[in-house]
Amino acid sequence: MIKENIKKYPLMVLRDMVVFPMMVIHLDVAREISKKSLAAAIANDSMIFLAAQKTYADDFTEDDVYSFGTIAKVKQSIELPSGAIRILFEGISRAEMLSFEKGGRYLTAQVREFDCNYDKNDIEIKAMASRCRDLFMEYINISGALSPETVLGMAGIDDEGQRADVMAYNLGIPVGGKQSILEALDLKDRLLQLIYTLTEEIELAKIGQKIERKVKESMDKHQQEYYLREQLKATEDELEELCGENEETNEYVSKMRELDLPDEAKAKLEHEIARLKKLPPATGETGVIQTYIESVLSLPWGKSDKTNINIAKTKKILDREHYGLEKVKERVLEYIAVMKLTGKPQGSIMCLYGPPGTGKTSIVKSIAESLGRSYVRISLGGVRDEADIRGHRKTYIGSMPGRIIEALQRAKCDNPVILLDEIDKMSSDAKGNPSAALLEVLDSEQNHAFRDHYIEVPFDLSKVMFITTANNLDTIDRPLLDRMDVINLSGYHYDEKYYIAKNHLLPKQLKKHGLTGRQLSISQSALKDIIQLYTRESGVRNLEREIAKICRKTAGEIVSGKVKSVKIMPTNLSNYLGAPVYSEAKGIKPEIGTATGLAWTSVGGETLTIEVNIADGKGEVKLTGNLGDVMKESAGAAISYIRSRADILGIDKDFYKTKDIHIHVPEGATPKDGPSAGITMASALISALKGTPLRADLAMTGEITIRGRVLEIGGLKEKSLAALRYGVKTIIIPSGNKKDIEELPLVVKENISFICADNMDKVIKYAFDKPMLSKPSAPREDKKIPALPFVTPENDRLNKYMK
Numbered sequence: 178m179i180k181e182n183i184k185k186y187p188l189m190v191l192r193d194m195v196v197f198p199m200m201v202i203h204l205d206v207a208r209e210i211s212k213k214s215l216a217a218a219i220a221n222d223s224m225i226f227l228a229a230q231k232t233y234a235d236d237f238t239e240d241d242v243y244s245f246g247t248i249a250k251v252k253q254s255i256e257l258p259s260g261a262i263r264i265l266f267e268g269i270s271r272a273e274m275l276s277f278e279k280g281g282r283y284l285t286a287q288v289r290e291f292d293c294n295y296d297k298n299d300i301e302i303k304a305m306a307s308r309c310r311d312l313f314m315e316y317i318n319i320s321g322a323l324s325p326e327t328v329l330g331m332a333g334i335d336d337e338g339q340r341a342d343v344m345a346y347n348l349g350i351p352v353g354g355k356q357s358i359l360e361a362l363d364l365k366d367r368l369l370q371l372i373y374t375l376t377e378e379i380e381l382a383k384i385g386q387k388i389e390r391k392v393k394e395s396m397d398k399h400q401q402e403y404y405l406r407e408q409l410k411a412t413e414d415e416l417e418e419l420c421g422e423n424e425e426t427n428e429y430v431s432k433m434r435e436l437d438l439p440d441e442a443k444a445k446l447e448h449e450i451a452r453l454k455k456l457p458p459a460t461g462e463t464g465v466i467q468t469y470i471e472s473v474l475s476l477p478w479g480k481s482d483k484t485n486i487n488i489a490k491t492k493k494i495l496d497r498e499h500y501g502l503e504k505v506k507e508r509v510l511e512y513i514a515v516m517k518l519t520g521k522p523q524g525s526i527m528c529l530y531g532p533p534g535t536g537k538t539s540i541v542k543s544i545a546e547s548l549g550r551s552y553v554r555i556s557l558g559g560v561r562d563e564a565d566i567r568g569h570r571k572t573y574i575g576s577m578p579g580r581i582i583e584a585l586q587r588a589k590c591d592n593p594v595i596l597l598d599e600i601d602k603m604s605s606d607a608k609g610n611p612s613a614a615l616l617e618v619l620d621s622e623q624n625h626a627f628r629d630h631y632i633e634v635p636f637d638l639s640k641v642m643f644i645t646t647a648n649n650l651d652t653i654d655r656p657l658l659d660r661m662d663v664i665n666l667s668g669y670h671y672d673e674k675y676y677i678a679k680n681h682l683l684p685k686q687l688k689k690h691g692l693t694g695r696q697l698s699i700s701q702s703a704l705k706d707i708i709q710l711y712t713r714e715s716g717v718r719n720l721e722r723e724i725a726k727i728c729r730k731t732a733g734e735i736v737s738g739k740v741k742s743v744k745i746m747p748t749n750l751s752n753y754l755g756a757p758v759y760s761e762a763k764g765i766k767p768e769i770g771t772a773t774g775l776a777w778t779s780v781g782g783e784t785l786t787i788e789v790n791i792a793d794g795k796g797e798v799k800l801t802g803n804l805g806d807v808m809k810e811s812a813g814a815a816i817s818y819i820r821s822r823a824d825i826l827g828i829d830k831d832f833y834k835t836k837d838i839h840i841h842v843p844e845g846a847t848p849k850d851g852p853s854a855g856i857t858m859a860s861a862l863i864s865a866l867k868g869t870p871l872r873a874d875l876a877m878t879g880e881i882t883i884r885g886r887v888l889e890i891g892g893l894k895e896k897s898l899a900a901l902r903y904g905v906k907t908i909i910i911p912s913g914n915k916k917d918i919e920e921l922p923l924v925v926k927e928n929i930s931f932i933c934a935d936n937m938d939k940v941i942k943y944a945f946d947k948p949m950l951s952k953p954s955a956p957r958e959d960k961k962i963p964a965l966p967f968v969t970p971e972n973d974r975l976n977k978y979m980k
Contacts, residue, residue, distance in 0.1 A: 181289050183275070186226040186248060187214040188284035190237060195355040196227045196247045197342035198268040201575030202461075203468050207261040208235065213283035215251065215262065223251040226286050227266070228274060229352055239277040245360040248272045248290055252575070263468075265575060271362060293338060295364040305368040306337040312375035313344050319382040320349070338364050341371055347461050350374060426454055429470055437479030442634040446473060469571050472578055473632055475586050481640065482550045482590045486517040491547035498543045499536050500680065501673045504920075505529075508664050509544065521639065526619045528600070528645045528658075531666030532895070534716020537646040538598060540666075545594035550642065552594050553584040558602035563609030566618065568631035578631040581618055581638070592640035600657075601647040612654040619643055619660045667894045668715025668782065670901055670924050674708045675701075682721045690728040697731045699724075699745040706747050710757035713902050715782065715895065727753045767873040770865030772944075774857030775878040775900055775908070776849065777892030782899030784876060786843055787857050789865040794837030802842030805850025812840050815859035817883040818937060819866070825950050826941075828866045838862070853890040855881030856909070859937060860944045871944050876900050877909035885937035889913030897925045907932060909940055 189211050196202060206212055218225035228246030230237055253265035276287040295302060334340045345358040354374060361367035392404075433446050453466045491513055495506045512527060529537040538554070545552035560566070560580075568579035578586075584595050603611050617623045618638060626635035645661060647653060669677065683704075687697060699707075712719045730753050731743045745753065774785040798816065800809050816833065823830045840858060842849055856879040864871050878896055880888040889911045890896075900908055901924070912935040918926065934940045941950060 181291060183287065183289050185285060185287050186224055187217040187221075188226050188228065188274075188277070188286040189214045190230045190242055190284070191227055192230050192233055193352060195229045195346070195352055195359055196249060196266060196268050197346050197359060198247055198270050199336070199339045200268045200342065200346060201252070202266050202268075203464050204264050204266060205257070205261045206264055207259075210284060212262060214285075215254070215264065217283045219251055219254065224269070225249055225251060225266075226272060226274070226288050227268075228286070229356055231352075239279075242274070242277065243356050244274045245356065246272060246274060246288075247359070248288065253577070265577075267575070271359065291362055293362050293364065295338060297337075302337060302364055302368070305365065305372065306340070309341060309344060309368055309371050309375065312372060312379065316348075316375055316379050316382070319379060319386070338367070341367050344371060344375075348374065348378065349457060349460065350378065425467075426450055429453075429474065432474050436474065439478075439635070442473065442478070445634050446470060465571065469631075472582075472586075473634070476582065476632070476636060477585060477589050477591045480590050481592045484592065485549045486513060487547070488514055488517070491544070494543045494547045495540070498539060498681075500677045501669065502536065502540075502666065505540070505664055505666055509540070512662075513544070513548070516642075525662040526643050526645060526660055528647060528661035528663045529666055530647050530650060530663050532668050532715035533648060534714060534718030535666045535668060536716075537666055538596065541594065541596045541644045541646070544642075544644070548594065548642075550592060550594050551588040551590050552596070553588045554596045554598055555580050555584050556598050557611070558599040559604075560602075560611050561604040561606045563611050563614045564630065566611050566614035568629040570630045571633070576631055579614075579629050581627070582629045582632055582636065585636070585641075591637065592642070594642045594644065597643060597645040599647070600645040601649050601652045610654075612657045615657055616660065619645075619657070668898050669717060670898050670922055671705070671708055672924050673922075674712075674717055674720060675705060677717050678704055678708065678720055678724065682717065682724050686721065686724050686728045690725070690732050692728060692732060692735075696735060696742050697728065697745070698743075699727070700747070702747050703745045703750050706750055706757075707754070709902075710759050711754055713759055715898070723754055767870035767946075769868055769870045770861055772857045772861035772864065772871050773876040773905065774854045775876050775896035776851065776853065777895050782892065782895030782897070784899055784903045784905070785849070785854060785857070787854065787861045788841045788843070789858075789861040790839040790841075791832075791865045792837045792839070793835065796834045797837045799837070799839045800841075801839070802844070803848050804842060805848065807852050808842075808850050808854060811852050811855040811881065812858050814855060814881050814883050815862055818859060818881060818885045819862055821883070822885065822937075826863060826867070828863075832866060836866075838865075852880040852888075853878045855879060856887055856934075856937060856940050860940060863941065864945075869945055869947065872907070872946060874904075874906040875909065875944060876905045876907075877940065877944065879909070879911040879934070879940070881937060887911045887934050887936060887940065893917045894921055894925075897921055897929060901925055901928060906930065907943075909934055909943060911935070 189206070191204070194204070206215055214225065225248075226246055227249050229243045231241050231243065234241070248269045248271075249266045250269055251264060252267050255263045257263055270290050271293060272288040272290045274286045274288050278285045331340060331343055334343065341358075341364070345355055348355070358367055358370050358374070361370055429446075429450050433443065433450075438446070449466055449470055453463065453470070456463045456466070488510055492506065492510060495509065499506070509527070529540060531537060541554075542552055564579065566579050566581060568582060569576035577583075581595075585591065585593070588595075597615070600615075605611065617627060621639060624638035624641075627638045628635050650658060650663065679701075683699060687694065707723050708720060711723050714720070727745060734740045734743065751757070770789040770791070772787050774787055776783050776785040798812070800812055804812075816838070819826065819828065820830075820833055823832070829835070840861070842854075857877050859881050860871055860877065863869075878890055878893075880890060882888065893910065893914050894917070897908060906928075907930045909932045912933040915933045918931055932939075932943050934943070938950060942948075
């Protein structure tokens with residue numbers, strides 16, 4: 178069954194090649210008109226129409242191009258040093274060219290696409306396909322033109338139409354013969370043509386073998402040797418004249434000698450070059466070997482960037498490009514200082530960990546700039562196949578090196594700074610675990626002989642400076658995390674954001690939008706309003722977007738002639754950014770059963786409101802707000818604590834029997850989990866049960882136990898910055914976090930008061946405006962239980978008790 182569909186595509190005319198559907202093929206594009214068609218395809222949906230040229234001339238007309246071709250998708254493009262472009266195509270479907278346009282910047286064609294479906298249960302098709310397979314295997318045995326890898330790859334093809342196309346592509350027949358098979362839309366016609374062609378090729382091969390046997394039998398030993406040598410010489414001269422293959426292989430040998438190759442890599446290349454010389458240029462295996470040789474030769478064997486480690490220069494560049502982050506800069510300088518003394522990167526890998534928009538990627542760029550090394554970024558977000566790291570074995574169609582080797586090819590040196598971005602976003606599936614593949618890459622004891630599956634020879638990665646970034650450490654495999662030295666980048670507070678926006682973001686966006694400081698100016702108060710009323714994030718990415726929005730609107734007004742310059746003030750800020758997203762935290766009224774907690778997420782600190790409702794009932798406890806298991810357990814611990822202290826708190830001891838409790842955390846679409854909301858839940862419950870509101874200007878964080886102890890939490894810096902953004906004046910924290918206060922920014926310590934509590938009684942004391950405990954709080958004293966005597970054979974009475 179053949180379905181038709183008419184569309185318009187960029188056209189690329191191929192010389193001496195026919196592309197079939199469902200095949201992945203490498204091709205070097207040198208003609209300018211073909212490069213333009215390729216660029217047009219990549220700029221749109223990467224779809225292009227490929228048709229074969231009847232002649233070999235550069236100039237051609239519509240009559241010189243076959244009307245039938247293949248719609249293909251551009252999978253990969255690499256610009257070669259020669260100016261040509263190496264393209265990886267994947268054939269999609271057969272199509273017929275209805276019209277041909279050559280007048281524009283690139284070639285276009287109106288084509289009719291065919292969807293050539295067939296009945297898989299058709300007995301005649303099965304019989305013809307089986308005959309084709311038998312003839313093809315006979316052809317391979319007689320000609321010996323194809324490698325075992327190609328035959329093995331065909332064995333895994335289930336579709337009879339695709340298998341027929343692969344057979345046609347690998348036959349050593351002229352372009353016209355392959356084109357005839359391509360134009361056969363009906364699978365039966367295609368298989369029949371293939372049977373005729375294979376039968377003819379087998380007969381020709383048999384006749385050739387028969388003639389060769391007769392000639393050999395009529396020669397003596399010396400005549401045979403002379404004949405073979407002359408035949409080999411004539412064949413090589415003919416190949417050199419027709420396709421210049423000898424010149425190409427000689428070029429490979431020349432490049433190989435120029436490189437400082439290890440013995441194993443040199444032996445492997447010599448073997449592949451020798452194979453290439455023996456293969457006819459029309460076979461598919463020739464292109465595979467050529468791609469492999471060029472991939473190995475393009476690696477920076479023994480080529481290193483000259484490194485200039487200057488601590489003062491590095492510090493100057495980091496201070497110029499990044500405001501604040503003093504602890505991070507200090508740690509980076511220590512790392513580079515050790516590298517200067519040892520002459521190589523440290524054994525551990527730097528992992529810049531923090532919320533989005535805090536400058537992790539730009540810090541790595543600054544490090545590469547200060548060292549004078551090439552910088553390459555590898556995005557690992559969404560990577561779930563081990564082959565993305567280690568590469569595909571070259572026996573597979575369309576195989577290519579992994580991302581590490583590809584990054585070295587781009588860097589053109591063996592000691593670049595490689596950024597493994599978003600390492601926490603990797604996942605695994607049935608194709609393997611990419612995190613396990615990275616273990617060898619990031620281990621200094623192993624990466625001196627890293628083997629990519631495609632390259633198949635070891636490459637030294639010990640000179641490479643690997644740096645990773647992550648937003649969340651929990652999703653990184655523990656063995657991989659163990660190889661990294663985590664450097665924490667916390668969020669920015671208001672003052673830091675103001676200076677970053679003023680000195681970095683605003684000048685950058687003005688230049689990007691073609692504006693000057695005279696055409697657009699933003700007042701200090703307006704800039705602060707953007708930070709406080711339009712963005713409440715740990716980083717500055719959204720802040721930069723808001724400034725860019727103002728620049729775009731200003732550019733539109735200036736170009737349209739409405740104004741010559743714009744000055745942004747708090748009064749006209751909403752005209753450019755709309756209504757404020759957030760409101761100032763002023764005049765918040767205390768509410769019964771409502772408490773403010775602090776939470777840490779992968780994008781920074783956040784405030785967390787916990788609401789509790791109490792109603793007459795049968796003691797049912799309901800938890801809503803998309804809470805995780807740990808958070809639900811914290812609610813249970815809080816209720817257990819309140820029950821044990823009901824008499825001191827002045828709460829009915831049977832409240833858990835006569836009252837229904839509903840605990841809700843707003844923003845139910847957002848998942849929430851973690852133990853640090855324990856004391857917040859307990860405080861909200863006490864407020865609801867007592868009918869007494871909590872202090873409105875206070876937030877709290879800490880894990881609660883059923884005995885009322887307050888346990889240490891993490892992420893205090895991010896949580897305190899979130900509290901500062903939302904106008905909180907006082908924070909209750911666990912006593913175990915008292916040591917972390919010294920590490921907080923000065924602006925936090927100046928604007929927020931910290932109360933350290935080691936038990937829940939102290940939390941209650943400061944969380945409410947009036948006393949809540951009926952008697953002074955005191956640590957619990959449990960009755961001492963005498964130690965059990967050591968059991969000995971002489972202690973008969975005790976032994977009987979133990980039995």
